[in-house]
Amino acid sequence: MNEKLRQRTIRLTEPSQDHGYAEAAADLLRNARGVVNVRVARSDHLLICYNVREITLQILEALLTEFGYRLRTSLFCRTLRALCYYIEDVECSNCKHDLAGCTRDAFITRYLRRDHGCRDHRPEYLRRYL
Numbered sequence: 001m002n003e004k005l006r007q008r009t010i011r012l013t014e015p016s017q018d019h020g021y022a023e024a025a026a027d028l029l030r031n032a033r034g035v036v037n038v039r040v041a042r043s044d045h046l047l048i049c050y051n052v053r054e055i056t057l058q059i060l061e062a063l064l065t066e067f068g069y070r071l072r073t074s075l076f077c078r079t080l081r082a083l084c085y086y087i088e089d090v091e092c093s094n095c096k097h098d099l100a101g102c103t104r105d106a107f108i109t110r111y112l113r114r115d116h117g118c119r120d121h122r123p124e125y126l127r128r129y130l
Contacts, residue, residue: 004052004091005036008084010061011072014044022046025069029060044072053095056088057081 014021026038026046034054041047048060061071061081071077120127 010046
């Protein structure tokens with residue numbers, strides 16, 4: 001299986017009253033399909049390893065915000081997040097094109113090898129003449 005594993009850091013804004021905030025977020029992400037490993041690096045940092053063919057950082061962060069976790073919104077974090085979203089979007093679209101090309105080539109090869117009535121069996125010089 002051709003996997004495209006990525007390791008990213010998700011930075012959360014930690015509320016002062018909840019000490020298990022990052023661990024609860026990590027537990028939520030561990031159950032997501034495509035996630036290989038999640039661990040808490042600091043009280044506001046999650047280190048996550050996931051397969052880009054199954055899930056992207058954008059989906060993971062949307063999942064966190066849907067469940068009420070807040071992401072850090074500094075200029076650096078937003079810029080890095082946007083760059084990661086773009087890179088993974090391009091990778092996913094390239095994977096889809098590769099798979100579509102393989103499927104198309106398989107159908108073309110099958111069509112060329114199959115006997116059917118769509119072929120002109122005349123020699124080349126007669127096809128151009130008539």
